[in-house]
Amino acid sequence: MQTLAVPELIDTPAPGRRRVLRHWRGALLLAVACAVLAAAWQLARPAAADMLADAMPPELAAQAGQDMLRELDIHTLLPSELDGARQQRISSAFASLQAPHEGAPRHRLLFRSGHAGATAFTLPSGDIIVTDALLRALPDDGAVLAVLAHELGHLHRSHMLRRLTQEAMLPAAASIVFGNTDWLVSSVGARVPQLAWPPQAEIEADDYAADLLEHNGLSLRNLAEVQEVLSRQGSAQRAYLAIHPPCADRLAHQRERSAL
Structure with missing residues (x-):
């Protein structure tokens, strides 16, 4: 007659069974503890990144942005091929906007072409980059000003600096400690044109843009x-x-703001 296989644990002497059970209990507790710590870190990570961003001296943040722009101009961006008259028209229209509330952050509008595609983004140095491809895709200068106002909103809330510190916390911390941005730039600088904004950051930038446009009758x-x-x-x-x-x-x- 065929007999059923008896689990190995049953054949183990009682002291051995207790050791095996303690081993598995310890492993399970360790796994649970690791999962809890990982979840806690994910919750704490944005706050930690904000603390790093707030701790970074403005001149160091500006240096990081300038270094990132230099790297992007070498590897990703090219000089703009947009007609000089249109560049001047857009620059003048954007510069003429009167900022709401406490005023606009210091900024510089730059036109570029290259491999980044139809896009616009900000750098911690206050540089707002807009590409030829995006300008060609937009229907008119009103839409262009809306894009630039949105980017100014990101700059106003220091979103890019906070995004960079969240993406590369250790290099950001090293930049603050040693006063050198090389590690931060090499870690995340090339990915700046691809860093997606979370919904809350987009809504905050939209709110600033809406205030700016409304304040100027647009x-x-x-x-x-x-x-x-x-x-x-x-x-x-x-x-x-x-x-x-x-x-x-x-x-x-956006539709709710437009309807007001």
Whole structure:
């Protein structure tokens, strides 16, 4: 007659069984503790990144942005091929906007072309980069000003600096301690044009842009129009949407502001 196999643990003497059970209990507790610590770190990570960003001296943040721009100009960006008259028209229109509330952060508008696609992004140095491909994809200068106002909102809230410290916390901490941004730039600088914003950052930048446009008598409809126009175009024109995702909450918030 065939007999059933008896689990090895049953054949183990009682002291041995207790050791095996203690081993598995210890392993389970360790796994649970690791999971709890990992979850706690994910919750604490944004706050820790904000603390690092707040601790970084403004001149060091500006140096990091300048170094990142230099690296991007070498490897990713090219000089703009946009007509000089249009560059001047956009620059003048953007510079003429009167900032709401406490004023606009120091900034510099730069035009570029290259491998980044149709996009716009900010650097901690106050540089706002907009590409030829994005300018060609937008329907008019009103939409362009809406994009630039949105980027100014990111700069106003120091979103890029906070995003960089979250992406590379150890290099950011080393930059603060040693007063040198080389490690931070080499760690994350090349990825700046691809860093996507979380929904809350997008809504905050939209709110600043809406205040700026409204303060200057410009239509808030342009904010939502940018998302709608680019979403109807080909993949080459959607680089901007990849880092500025038009989530439902954001679009609803834009429409609500436009309706006021």
